[in-house]
Amino acid sequence: MVRILKHFTMNKIALIVGVVLLTLSSAFVPDGRQLPGIGIKDIDGSPFNTSEISNDGKPIIISFWATWCSPCKRELNAIADEYDDWVEETGVKLIAVSIDDSRNVQKVKPYVNGQSWDYQVLLDPNGDFKRAMNVNNVPHTFLLNGKKEIVWQHNSYSPGDEEELYELVEKLSAGESID
Amino acid sequence: MRRIFGLVLAVFLGQYSVAQEAEKKESNGELHGNFDIQAQYYNIDSAIGAPPVDERVRMNAFGNLIYTKGKFTAGLRFESYQNAILGFNDLYRGNGIPYRFFSYKMDDLEITVGNFYEQFGNGQILRAYEERGLGVDNVFDGVRVKFTPYKGIQFKGLIAKQRWYFDQSPGIVRGFDADFQVNEFIEPLSTAKTKISLGGSAVSKYQTDENTRFTLPENVLALSGRGKLSYEGFSLAGEYTHKFNDPTLDNGFIYKDGQTLFLSGSYSTKGLGINVSAKHTDNMFFRSDRDNNSVFNDVMINYLPALTRQHTYNLAATLYPYATQPRGEVAFQADLIYKIKKKTALGGKYGTTIAVNYSVVHNIDTTWLNDDLGARQGYETNFFGFGDRKYFSDFNIEISRKFNKKFKAKLTYINFIYDMEIVQGLGGKPVVYADIVVADLLYKFNRKTALRVELQSLTTQQDQGNWATIVAEFTRSPHWVIGLINQYNYGNSDKDLRLQYPFATVTYVKNANRLTLAYGRQRAGIFCVGGVCRVVPASNGMSVGITSSF
Numbered sequence: 051m052v053r054i055l056k057h058f059t060m061n062k063i064a065l066i067v068g069v070v071l072l073t074l075s076s077a078f079v080p081d082g083r084q085l086p087g088i089g090i091k092d093i094d095g096s097p098f099n100t101s102e103i104s105n106d107g108k109p110i111i112i113s114f115w116a117t118w119c120s121p122c123k124r125e126l127n128a129i130a131d132e133y134d135d136w137v138e139e140t141g142v143k144l145i146a147v148s149i150d151d152s153r154n155v156q157k158v159k160p161y162v163n164g165q166s167w168d169y170q171v172l173l174d175p176n177g178d179f180k181r182a183m184n185v186n187n188v189p190h191t192f193l194l195n196g197k198k199e200i201v202w203q204h205n206s207y208s209p210g211d212e213e214e215l216y217e218l219v220e221k222l223s224a225g226e227s228i229d
Numbered sequence: 230m231r232r233i234f235g236l237v238l239a240v241f242l243g244q245y246s247v248a249q250e251a252e253k254k255e256s257n258g259e260l261h262g263n264f265d266i267q268a269q270y271y272n273i274d275s276a277i278g279a280p281p282v283d284e285r286v287r288m289n290a291f292g293n294l295i296y297t298k299g300k301f302t303a304g305l306r307f308e309s310y311q312n313a314i315l316g317f318n319d320l321y322r323g324n325g326i327p328y329r330f331f332s333y334k335m336d337d338l339e340i341t342v343g344n345f346y347e348q349f350g351n352g353q354i355l356r357a358y359e360e361r362g363l364g365v366d367n368v369f370d371g372v373r374v375k376f377t378p379y380k381g382i383q384f385k386g387l388i389a390k391q392r393w394y395f396d397q398s399p400g401i402v403r404g405f406d407a408d409f410q411v412n413e414f415i416e417p418l419s420t421a422k423t424k425i426s427l428g429g430s431a432v433s434k435y436q437t438d439e440n441t442r443f444t445l446p447e448n449v450l451a452l453s454g455r456g457k458l459s460y461e462g463f464s465l466a467g468e469y470t471h472k473f474n475d476p477t478l479d480n481g482f483i484y485k486d487g488q489t490l491f492l493s494g495s496y497s498t499k500g501l502g503i504n505v506s507a508k509h510t511d512n513m514f515f516r517s518d519r520d521n522n523s524v525f526n527d528v529m530i531n532y533l534p535a536l537t538r539q540h541t542y543n544l545a546a547t548l549y550p551y552a553t554q555p556r557g558e559v560a561f562q563a564d565l566i567y568k569i570k571k572k573t574a575l576g577g578k579y580g581t582t583i584a585v586n587y588s589v590v591h592n593i594d595t596t597w598l599n600d601d602l603g604a605r606q607g608y609e610t611n612f613f614g615f616g617d618r619k620y621f622s623d624f625n626i627e628i629s630r631k632f633n634k635k636f637k638a639k640l641t642y643i644n645f646i647y648d649m650e651i652v653q654g655l656g657g658k659p660v661v662y663a664d665i666v667v668a669d670l671l672y673k674f675n676r677k678t679a680l681r682v683e684l685q686s687l688t689t690q691q692d693q694g695n696w697a698t699i700v701a702e703f704t705r706s707p708h709w710v711i712g713l714i715n716q717y718n719y720g721n722s723d724k725d726l727r728l729q730y731p732f733a734t735v736t737y738v739k740n741a742n743r744l745t746l747a748y749g750r751q752r753a754g755i756f757c758v759g760g761v762c763r764v765v766p767a768s769n770g771m772s773v774g775i776t777s778s779f
Contacts, residue, residue, distance in 0.1 A: 083259060086297060087334075089375075094424065094459055095466075096410055097383070118539040124671075131579065131631075151358070152351040153534030156466065156493045157564055160502025163462070164566030165582065176348040176358055184263035184293060186776040187362070190741070203741040203778065209671065209679035210706030 083200040086182040090147075091173040093159050098172055100179055103198070108141035109222040110194040111215065114174075114185050115146055117154045117161050122189040125207040129215075130167055136216060137168075140223035144169045149188060151175050193218055193228075201228050258298030263778040265361065266290040269314050274769035277728055277750055280315070287314045289321070291361065293328075303331035316756070316765035317364040318525050320394035327392055328368060339375040344368045347387060348532075349406040349430040353489050354453035354470045354515075356532035357391065363756065363763040367528055368392045369402065381413025391517045391528045398528040400436040400517035428455045432530065434517050443482055443605075449475045451487075451515060451531075467492045470531070472515055476605070478522040479514035480556065483607035487512035489533065490613075500568040507561050508536045509613050511593055514555045524654070525763075536560035537588040537623055542641065542667045543716070544687045544698050547754030549647040549661055551590065551621040559615055562588040579631040587624050592616030592651075619660075622646045639669040649692065653755075663689040677706045688720070695720025710736040716752055741778040747771065 087101030103110065115122030126146055129136070136142050146169045148158045155175050162171050174180055183192065186205065193202040193215065202218055204211065218228055267289045271282035288311050295304040306328035310321040330343030346368055349355040359366045371389025378384070385406040391398040411425040412418045430453040438445040455468035472487040493506035514522075515531040533553045537560070540546040566584045569576035594614030598606055622645070629639035643665040649658035665687045673679045683700035698716045716730040732749030753767040 083261065086302075094464070095426065095457060096413075096424070097381075097408075118541055120541045151534065152348075152353070152356075152532065153536075154539060155351075156495060156506060157502075157504050159464075160495050160497040160504045160564065161566055162502075163497035163499060164502035164568055164584070166499050166568055166580075176346055176352075176356065178346065181293075181346070182295065184261050184295065184778045186263050186265050186778060190778070204707075204738075205741045205743050205776065205778065206710075206736070206738050208704035208706045208710055208738075209673055209681075210677040210704070213676050214707045 085194065085198055085200065086179075088179045088182050090179050091175070093162065093171040093173065095173065100172075100182075103145060105141070105143040105196075107196040108143065109196065109219050110198065111142060111144040111219070112183075112192040112194065113144060113146050114149055114180060114183075114188045114190045116148060116150050116188055117157055118150070119188050121207040124209070125189050125191075125212065126167065126169070127165065128209065129212050130165065130169075132212070132216070133168055136219065140219050142219045142223065145172060146170070147172045147174050147179060149174050149177055149180050191215065193222070195222050195228075258296060258301075260294065260296050261779060262292060262294040264290070264292045264776065266775045267314060267772065268774075269768070269772040270770045271315070272769040274750065274767075277730070277767040277769065278753065279767045279769050282315070284312055287312050289314050289317065300334045301331070302334075303329075305329035313364070315768055316763055318394065318523075321364060323395065325395050327366075327395060337377045341373045342371075344370050344392075345373050345387075345389075347373065347385070347404075349385070349404065349432070350428055350453055350455045350468050351491060352532035353468055353491060353513075354430050354451055354531055355402075355404050355406075355432050356530075358532070365526065365763075366392055367530075370397065379414055381410035383408045391530070393518070393521075393528050398517040398521070400434045400519075400528075402432065402434050402517050402530055404430065404432045406430040422460055424457075424459045426457045429453060434515075434530065436517070436519060440482075443476060445476055445482075445519070446474055449473060462496050462498045464495045465493070470513075472513065475512075475515065475519070477514060477516065477519040479516070480512055480607070483512075483605050485512055485606045485608070487515070489513050489531075500570065502564075502566045504564040505562070506536060507559075507613075509559050509593070510553065510555060511557045511610050512555075512607075535590075536562045537590065537621065538562075538564070538586045538625060540625075540643070542665075542669075542683065542685055543700070543714070544685045544696055545641075545643050545645075545665050545667070547752075547756060548687065548696070549645050549652075549663060550755050551623070551647070551652055554590075554592075554620065554651065557593040557595065557610070558590050558620060559593055559613060560588065560590040562586070577630060577632065581628065581630040584627040584629075585625070587622075589622040590620040592618045592620060618648070618651070619646060620648050620651050635673045637671040639667075641665070641667040641669070643667075659691045661689055661691045663687055663691075679704050679706075693718055693721050693726070708738055710734070710738070712736070714749075743774075743776045745772075745774040747774075 085100055085103060087099055089097060089099050092098040115126060150158055152175060155173055189207045191204045192200050195201050221228055270286050273281060290309045291306055293306045305326055307326050309324045313321040328344045330341055330345055332341035346357045357367050357369045369389035369391060373387040376384045387404045389402055408428040412421060433448055433450045435448050438447050451470060451472040453468060453470040457466040468491050470489045474484040474486060476482040476484050488511050490509045495504045510533060513533060516528045517530055518528050521527050533555050535551045535553045537551045564586045569581045571578060571580035594611040594616045595608040597608045600606055625643040627641045631637045645663045647661040649655050649661060668684045671681045681702040685698040687696040696716060696718050700714045703711045712734040714732045718728055721727045730750040730752045732751060734745055734747040736745045748771045750769045754765055756763050756765050
């Protein structure tokens with residue numbers, strides 16, 4: 051396959067990709083993206099399927115991070131300072147998905163406890179959930195509405211980004227839609 | 230060509246046959262993807278040793294597409310290297326679709342044909358993965374079946390070849406893995422505080438023997454066993470892998486068996502986390518091509534990350550990072566994190582976090598047999614015996630504190646001992662003793678605007694001598710980041726090499742789309758993500774990066 055492809059021209063590849071896209075476009079829905087069901091692990095290493103992610107009809111934040119990613123930790127530590135208020139006011143739940151591989155994965159639980167985070171933490175050591183969610187790099191944050199549909203996503207973190215995120219959470223919690 | 234249409238057809242068929250069953254639940258399929266484009270224009274800059282680039286402009290790019298409809302998933306990745314940016318292997322050249330698959334998931338059975346990534350246990354016997362930013366991708370191409378006969382029990386089987394750039398490795402990999410979550414399938418234990426999981430894998434590779442000097446095993450087997458025990462905050466985990474005779478270019482065609490033992494113990498409770506781990510590795514290069522000993526870690530079947538802390542500050546991360554020596558090493562690591570409670574005299578209003586980490590790596594204790602003309606076992610090993618050569622050690626301590634709503638600071642001290650000859654394979658280079666100090670200061674002007682400054686110092690008598698680095702990052706949430714970095718090798722013993730490396734970036738972010746423009750000098754360095762590293766030569770020029778997800 052690969053060897054055959056080497057001899058393809060750009061035009062042919064573009065044509066094929068185009069054909070695939072056209073085939074699928076009839077079924078393409080931009081909004082209300084559902085969460086893929088991928089087999090990963092919980093913080094103790096037990097199997098966890100991402101279709102089990104839930105928050106009783108309230109908003110969910112899914113944040114991809116790693117112990118070696120400084121901006122990821124800045125983001126999650128900044129939210130940790132406010133998290134009690136967020137939960138109380140909107141019922142939101144944050145799920146922190148670590149993409150640490152076997153070099154660091156055994157340090158995730160000690161780190162999370164060490165920082166006293168109250169998040170649900172999941173482990174994605176081979177990037178299966180990351181790939182299914184089309185995440186290029188971390189930090190990458192998704193916001194889900196009460197129907198578990200992905201309604202917003204954001205790549206990278208700058209101090210203050212958590213304010214925008216929380217405004218969106220408040221909107222969802224009040225039953226408004228996000229444009 | 231025919232096969233591509235096969236894929237298109239499969240997508241069609243999948244859509245219609247699955248549609249009938251899934252109609253009630255999901256009326257529509259979904260299509261999502263992501264792009265990444267990195268292009269660089271290279272200036273000529275002989276002072277920093279930037280190699281001349283004939284094309285002047287080079288680019289790496291890829292796009293992923295994933296289509297899901299109910300239990301059916303299909304996907305592909307288009308990749309383009311015209312030509313690959315500096316630091317990537319030149320074998321990445323031109324365009325192609327080296328990744329395409331479809332899979333179908335029933336309640337207890339999942340079948341994937343085409344390309345797939347996979348990991349057994351902690352990966353020390355088998356791991357296919359991607360680090361796109363480093364050019365690492367040993368994805369499988371073949372068939373994989375996952376079967377879950379009962380809750381808490383999972384079997385996985387695969388037969389596949391591995392990707393080698395735009396081609397495939399000659400060996401065929403066959404793998405089987407069994408995983409048992411004891412507390413899930415033994416009902417009375419489901420509420421027990423003690424949790425046990427067990428697992429085992431068998432991996433075999435097949436490659437024809439065309440060697441004229443030796444009679445080589447065409448089938449090479451490796452076995453692995455693992456277990457984890459946890460009780461509330463305590464946990465203990467281990468995995469042992471044994472590889473039978475595997476003469477390769479990596480080990481000089483000796484027939485000795487290889488082995489890896491990894492042990493890890495943790496304790497954590499709110500505000501405190503401790504992890505201690507140890508690893509013994511001996512003769513564990515395991516590739517699906519015995520004649521490939523590339524420094525780019527091509528076609529590795531197993532994954533052996535370094536048992537050392539992964540640093541993120543520029544000087545600590547890219548000058549002297551350790552990489553596992555699969556031929557043989559013994560490593561220990563201890564890691565502690567403690568949060569001093571908030572609203573105490575020592576902890577301040579928001580609490581103070583202290584993290585301490587120590588790791589050390591030695592050679593294994595071996596006795597050479599000089600049996601090249603006999604059994605070709607090569608050497609004998611004293612299990613977990615420390616050899617007398619230290620490859621690497623790292624002691625580091627980090628204190629971080631939020632002083633008020635506007636100001637946060639983090640102080641880091643690192644001490645490295647780094648054997649360049651071993652780790653970088655550079656004969657005649659010294660052992661480097663380096664001290665690094667970093668102050669990382671974050672000031673928020675208001676809710677949306679912040680300035681972060683890093684002051685970094687590295688002092689050493691060896692190699693390139695002392696370095697100083699300053700980083701300033703101005704952010705205006707949610708869209709703008711302006712970054713400036715200057716690295717200065719002020720302590721180089723050669724006065725002509727006391728160079729500065731200024732580099733500026735402007736980034737615009739909108740939701741899941743990011744555009745970065747950069748200009749300046751980049752120092753030669755070793756860039757690592759996860760457990761793998763890539764040597765990147767010095768460069769001078771302008772670069773554009775675009776990443777996008779939808």
